[in-house]
Structure formats: structure tokens, C-alpha cells
Amino acid sequence: MRKRLIALILAVVVLACMPALVRQVERQLYPCKFPDIVHTYAAEYDLDHLLIYTFIRTESGFDPEAVSNMGARGLMQMTEETFDWLKTKLAPQEDLTFDDLYDPDCAVRFGAYYLRLCLDRYGGDVATAAAAYHSGWGTVDSLLNREDYAGDGRTLPSFPYSNMNHYVEKILRSYERYTELYGSSI
Template sequence: MKNFPVICLFIMGGILSFDATACRADIYRYVDSHGVMHFTNTPTNSRYSFYLKESPTKRPGPKSLDDIIERYAVANRLEKALVRAVIKAESDYNPRAVSRKGAKGMMQLVPETAREMKVSDPFDPEDNIRGGTRYLRKMLDLFNGNLDLALAAYNAGPGAVRRHGGIPPYAETRQYVQRVKRFLQSYR
């Protein structure tokens, strides 16, 4: 048993150095034929390519994205599945997403909306989801709980919904409302 001390040291080193909060994973992505980005830490086929080396966060606060979503869904009287569906449709869960119109983060807040919702860092998932869920709640309240109109307003702005007396005749907005509702059904 000459190797016993080495084996014990290896096992103990592995046990002592393991910290579940410090786990790391590489992130891979691919863009499908509809322009939707898909991210994973476990690529299942060759369409995925290396995207980002993930590192552990050292910030205090909720332990997971799911915790953040739940916290602000509850705080804003929203269905958790709806928040997840909006995030999926807006950014495919990419906290660094930026749209052509300057919308930023997971819930794609334009600078004016971010200021209105007091979001100081739209790329911070918690700050973005806090502001995005407040804005979504505001749109639902503004349109008397009508999900289609609230989603259209989230996408095109409440003024466009009012001007058109309903979902604006913009292909992007109409597709957005349907996409969020499909994701909502899958998350329920």
C-alpha cells in the first residue's frame, strides 16, 4: 500500500476543495434558422460552438436565476411561467443581450423603461428581472389584465397599443405575442 497516502490526499483534496457554489461550466450556443440563440452547458450536437467560459459569482443574494424569477414574479403578482416565457422570447436567457433598438439584458429593457423602473444595470440579471417584472405588471394593470395587449405593449409600447386600439399591426409584435404565449404553455 505504498500509494495509500497519495490516494488519501487526492480523495481528501477533492472533498475539501469541492464548493458547489464555485462550480464552473463552459457555455455553448447556436443560432437557429429563425435567428433565435440557444445556450447550453452541455451541447448535444455539432450546431453548438463555444461561447463563454462561465465563472462563479461571488455576489450575495438569490442563489439561482430560478430564485430571482420566483422572487420578482411573486412580488409583482405574476405567474412564474409568464416571466420565464418573456425572458425566453426576449433574450433566450442571455443577460448580455442587446437589441437593434438598444434594449438590454434578459427582459430587454430599453433605456427609457430601465430608467422608469429604476434599473441601474440592465445587464445584471436580478436588476433586469426586477425592472422587467415591474414593467410587465404595469402593462397588465394598464390593459386590465388582458395578456395579449400587455405583451403587445411590452414589445411595442403602450402608446402603440392605444393608437391601434389593440395589438398593433406590426409583424414583429404579433409574432412576439404568439411566441410568448407558446413559451408560456410549455413552462406551465
């Protein structure tokens, strides 16, 4: 009888601790690395810091040395063409090169700025901004000019290309998870 009581108490304790353990594991899967940098540029560009974490997680898995098969670099995976264009707007007097995107501060600065531009261009819609971040403004704009994808003229109601659709879904799921896990607590 005593062994059963001890086993029952242990089971209750384990079950009581389970939600906290699950939350800890989920926070490992959805980390908040480089918090000083992320919070700085979230404030500077009026972005939700959790959205920046979402893009970093999706783009590079928080690896500052990440390079995509398209040659995009850094935490927020920017191509050289996009970097050069953004540099003319954000840092024309600075002696920055494409290699500087391996520096987390530079990568988040440029990536967050570009994300802000995408959100502004597409009416604050995270899904359409994500599609533009991934596939470029030209692709999204051409879809908006098509009657079957026009929606309200500023946002896409659906994403016709499988890579784009997969990316947008991944961003939206990750952002939702970050919000559930952290809310405004970080």
C-alpha cells in the same frame, strides 16, 4: 427467436422511456434559469413565474448580456428610455444605471415590474400586455383608439403589425408550453 424477443423487449423499453426523454429535451428548450430571482419578483409583483420565464426566454434566451438591435439590454430586454422611466417609479433613490440591466437581479426586477404595469393597464390580458411590452403603451393605446382594433377598449383582438403579431404569438405559444411542461411544479 431469442434475438427477436430481446429486440422486442428493447423496443418496448425505448418506447416506454420516450415520453420522459422528450420531456427532458423540451425542458432544455424551455429552461427555468435564475429561479430564485424569478420567484422573488413573481411574488413581489403578483406574477406567474412561468410568464416571467416566457418573457426572458423570448427576449434574451436567458443571456444576461443580451443586447438587441434597438439597444435593449439584459434578460428582459429593456431600452434605456424605459429603464429611466421605471427607475423614477421603482427605485428613485437607488444609484442604478442602464448598465445594471446586465445584472440578472436588476433586469428581472425591472422587467417584471414593467410586465405587471402592462398587465394592469390592459386588464390582465397577456396578449395585449405582451404587445405593449414589445411595442410600447403609446402604440397599443393608439390601436385601442381606432375603431377597427378597439375590441373591448382595454384589450386588442388582433395585432396589425407583423413584428408585434409575431412577438405576441411567440409569447403565447411559449407561455402555453411552459405551463404544459411545468404547471405549478416549480
